[in-house]
Amino acid sequence: MRSVILLLLAMSAIFNSSAQYKTINLYDGPAPGSKNIKTKEIRTISDYGSPVLYNVTEPELWHFSAKGIGNKPAIIICPGGGYKVEAYVHEGIQVAEWLSELGYQTFVLKYRLPEDSLFSESSYVSLADARRAIALVRVKASELNVNPAKIGIMGFSAGGHLAASASTLFNQSVPLSQEKKKVRPDFSILVYPVISLDNAITHQGSKEALLGENPPEELKQLFSLEKQVTADTPPTIIFHAKDDDGVPVENTIEYARSLRENNVSVKEVLLDEGGHGFGFRKESPAFIWTEYLEEWLKANIH
Numbered sequence: 001m002r003s004v005i006l007l008l009l010a011m012s013a014i015f016n017s018s019a020q021y022k023t024i025n026l027y028d029g030p031a032p033g034s035k036n037i038k039t040k041e042i043r044t045i046s047d048y049g050s051p052v053l054y055n056v057t058e059p060e061l062w063h064f065s066a067k068g069i070g071n072k073p074a075i076i077i078c079p080g081g082g083y084k085v086e087a088y089v090h091e092g093i094q095v096a097e098w099l100s101e102l103g104y105q106t107f108v109l110k111y112r113l114p115e116d117s118l119f120s121e122s123s124y125v126s127l128a129d130a131r132r133a134i135a136l137v138r139v140k141a142s143e144l145n146v147n148p149a150k151i152g153i154m155g156f157s158a159g160g161h162l163a164a165s166a167s168t169l170f171n172q173s174v175p176l177s178q179e180k181k182k183v184r185p186d187f188s189i190l191v192y193p194v195i196s197l198d199n200a201i202t203h204q205g206s207k208e209a210l211l212g213e214n215p216p217e218e219l220k221q222l223f224s225l226e227k228q229v230t231a232d233t234p235p236t237i238i239f240h241a242k243d244d245d246g247v248p249v250e251n252t253i254e255y256a257r258s259l260r261e262n263n264v265s266v267k268e269v270l271l272d273e274g275g276h277g278f279g280f281r282k283e284s285p286a287f288i289w290t291e292y293l294e295e296w297l298k299a300n301i302h
Contacts, residue, residue: 071152080157083209090279160193246276
């Protein structure tokens with residue numbers, strides 16, 4: 001009974017939000033790497049009570065228009081879910097609604113997940129979609145009332161790994177990615193991100209979902225993002241709870257250290273408690289992260 005109630009509440013939240021955003025298809029036709037296998041996108045409730053989706057074959061951007069007039073900074077949000085599902089409400093829609101009220105053109109990225117049965121070279125499909133999203137928002141900046149010099153990417157958990165991948169690998173050739181330029185984000189916001197694929201600190205579920213059980217060493221190195229930082233990596237703010245028992249806080253510590261070593265502006269906010277997956281849950285002791293982010297955006301981006 002409880003799961004039914006949660007599902008009804010989630011569906012109600014989705015219905016109430018759906019009129020507030022515009023859907024933008026990421027690609028004009030089939031997404032690169034698609035095997036053209038017909039499958040139905042699934043939306044359900046996770047074991048933790050969060051609305052999630054998976055089986056994405058038609059990636060999209062959900063645009064939440066900023067309050068106010070004139071061109072605004074843009075933020076593209078990548079929900080987390082271990083590269084198996086996407087927690088598109090508390091790590092997507094709710095965050096986007098809040099940021100749009102603050103005056104940012106906000107986009108939730110519904111990206112494809114690394115599923116071998118659906119896509120060729122599936123380890124790259126999420127990153128290809130993120131790069132496409134950045135390029136698309138930049139190309140359509142005038143139409144979307146976006147400042148093309150202020151397009152950032154944000155991600156939670158595995159979505160944080162995706163956002164950090166887009167922030168560090170933009171100069172590298174990526175299979176399935178059609179964009180060669182205009183894919184570097186101008187800033188990066190990471191919330192309890194998976195960063196490293198080093199067994200000592202990684203989130204094993206995300207690693208296996210992204211690369212498989214026995215990936216080649218070069219692929220593990222490529223997607224260990226603390227090793228991919230350069231001086232061109234965009235300014236970054238990171239949030240992580242010290243008591244996170246899902247993604248160790250060392251992921252944030254190592255990434256911040258690498259950013260500083262490369263003279264990239266970084267602010268990491270290590271919260272005493274909050275665990276993993278707090279997202280936009282106002283009841284969480286970690287919800288203060290939103291205040292830190294609002295201040296950082298005002299000082300550095302807006």
